[in-house]
Amino acid sequence: MGRASPPYSFGKPPMSLAHVILGLLQQQERTGYDLKTKCFDDCISHLWQADQAQIYRTLDKLESQGWITCNVEIQHDRPNRKVYRITEAGEAELTHWLQTHHPLPVLRExxxxxxxxxxxxxxxxxxxxxxxxxxxxxxxxxxxxxxxxxxxxxxxxxxxxxxxxxxxxxxxxxxxxxxxxxxxxxxxxxxxxx
Amino acid sequence: MGRASPPYSFGKPPMSLAHVILGLLQQQERTGYDLKTKCFDDCISHLWQADQAQIYRTLDKLESQGWITCNVEIQHDRPNRKVYRITEAGEAELTHWLQTHHPLPVLRExxxxxxxxxxxxxxxxxxxxxxxxxxxxxxxxxxxxxxxxxxxxxxxxxxxxxxxxxxxxxxxxxxxxxxxxxxxxxxxxxxxxx
DNA sequence: ATCCTATATATGATTAATCATATACTAGCA
DNA sequence: TGCTAGTATATGATTAATCATATATAGGAT
Structure with a gap:
């Protein structure tokens, strides 16, 4: 127990970007745009760099995985916002991942x-x-x-x-x-x- | 002059593995197997790690690019060896690449x-x-x-x-x-x- | 009137990298 | 006899990441 049953299929071992996003969404709910501009670019660029396109695609995967949910906020002066929030399954997954040792990343300079x-x-x-x-x-x-x-x-x-x-x-x-x-x-x- | 004319199409800016291989082939001619076992695994594993499959595919690309040539050595007791050698165009490309500043690699730990x-x-x-x-x-x-x-x-x-x-x-x-x-x-x- | 910036999400194309697997022969070991 | 290790190349599938581009609206600057 604690984790969803086997057929994950979504990116096996590392999937680190997914977990960075889970970590950020555990702090508070956010949109893809918030994640890109306020988190990745302003706060954790020294830690993890992420492309806008990859953030949105990872949010889709996390949602279909059931680790986050989405709530659409209708705006009239601006495009609608898709506000994402972490689920209980997502928190369990994050807690598990945070305690798992991962192989050293390969450096190519x-x-x-x-x-x-x-x-x-x-x-x-x-x-x-x-x-x-x-x-x-x-x-x-x-x-x-x-x-x-x-x-x-x-x-x-x-x-x-x-x-x-x-x-x-x-x-x-x-x-x-x-x-x-x-x-x-x-x-x-x-x-x-x- | 000095470089082939524009329509390269092969991997733009970094293409670093290709250039590591060019560097190794400039030292001496080698097979894909030599590159994997004697070079990448034994000598430069601290510098650059490469998958066997990617080495072979990169050799194909380098050959069709004209930067290396291949000579098949027939063996009877063992599988034939495809011995690769750097060309003049390959040496020119390597010399150019060696003097070009490349953006810092992204670290994700x-x-x-x-x-x-x-x-x-x-x-x-x-x-x-x-x-x-x-x-x-x-x-x-x-x-x-x-x-x-x-x-x-x-x-x-x-x-x-x-x-x-x-x-x-x-x-x-x-x-x-x-x-x-x-x-x-x-x-x-x-x-x-x- | 035009252009740029900010807000916001999305898709297509491509590269680089990894993993698994296939093929094929020899030699040595248990 | 079967098993493993070494030599040697190749393909299929998939993931992670990047780049370019598309769409849409508001507001401010030139």
Whole structure:
């Protein structure tokens, strides 16, 4: 008991986006548009990026799965809103998923491939590549700091906020590790004879 | 000039796996089976993981693109081998790709999502989750060290090897950042009242 | 009068990736 | 005898993700 019986058919093991959405809908009811603009883009872009089309299609699947329900709000000045709410089955599924270990995600970084095969390139070309990456990573760290300022600025440290803080700490440290390594790598390549 | 004219149609911007394969074929000619077993699984698993089926399909695409050619080696005791070699057009494409900045890959980590929404869970459940992640990350770091021992043990420091070392350094540091954070996070949660 | 932005949802097309499975022969082991 | 492992390539099915585009209305700026 606790979970629906076997024939799920909907996306087996990870299905992570579905569960991110369940988590967000457990906080409060929302529309697809709210999820995209207020949640994914403004609050958890450091954590999970999602395409608008995929959000709407996942909402459809979650609804036909019985994990969320939909209530259409008629609006006259604007398009109607489909407000989604998590169901009891959805909460059970979320609670189960939250406690399940998932395999480490596969990382595929073009920059590392480039560096791995860069032996044929002149040093300046390699340094240029690393500098562009450095710039992109600095920008990403800045985005993390924006999110930090927006959502973790007030001193009220609820249990939830402490967890959000932990998550953001990792993401920031990850970027910092990258930045440190890039600076070291640039110095190493520069000091090298071609 | 330098690149084939517009109607590529094959996978636009990233197409990274195709370029990893081009890089490996520039080192020497290989079969799909060699690529899977000797390269992806043994040498660059820390860098890029690839499914056997996708390797074969990408070889087909690269061939029809004119970036590699194929020579069938007839074997009588075993299945025939299709030996692939990079072409001049392929080398030009690789050189171009190696110098192009690519957008940062999107990271989607189930564990971070779980922690973000874990406020409803008891501390022990959160700690258990973090400990499982810690174990998986330790194993991954150990895999990096195996690769290090296998491919970077000899003291000959060619230009190529120095680059491979840089790449491995980042991957190891990334895992270490994770491990440090996980230990800190476990201590933090443990010290917390439920 | 025209254009852009915001609100709101939806579909079609395509790519990248994974999983399962099929085929086929050899060699070694139990 | 049957089983497994290694060598070698290939296809079908499916999922996850991205991009482009379509529709519709209101309100503000140029």
């Amino acid at each position: 073009p920059l590392l491939v480039q560096l791995y095969f860069a032996a044929q390139l002149p040093n300046e070309a390699i340094v240029y590549l690393l500098e562009q990456e450095l710039e992109a990573r600095q920008e990403k760290l800045a985005q993390c700091e924006t999110i930090e300022a927006l959502s973790l600025s007030n001193p009220t440290a609820s249990r939830e906020q402490k967890l959000h803080r932990l998550v953001l700490d990792l993401v920031k440290q990850r970027e910092q590790t990258y930045l440190d390594w890039l600076e070291k790598a640039i110095a190493t390549i520069r000091s090298q004879s071609t | 189930p564990l971070l999502v779980q922690l973000y929404f874990a406020a409803q869970l008891p501390n022990e459940a959160i700690v258990y989750l973090l400990e499982q992640e810690l174990e998986a990350r330790q194993e991954k770091l150990a895999q990096c060290e195996t690769i290090e021992a296998l491919s970077l043990s000899n003291p000959t420091a060619s230009r190529e090897q120095k680059l491979h070392r840089l790449v491995l350094d980042l991957v190891k540091q990334r895992e270490q950042t994770y491990l440090d954070w996980l230990e800190k996070a476990i201590a933090t949660i443990r010290s917390q009242s439920t």
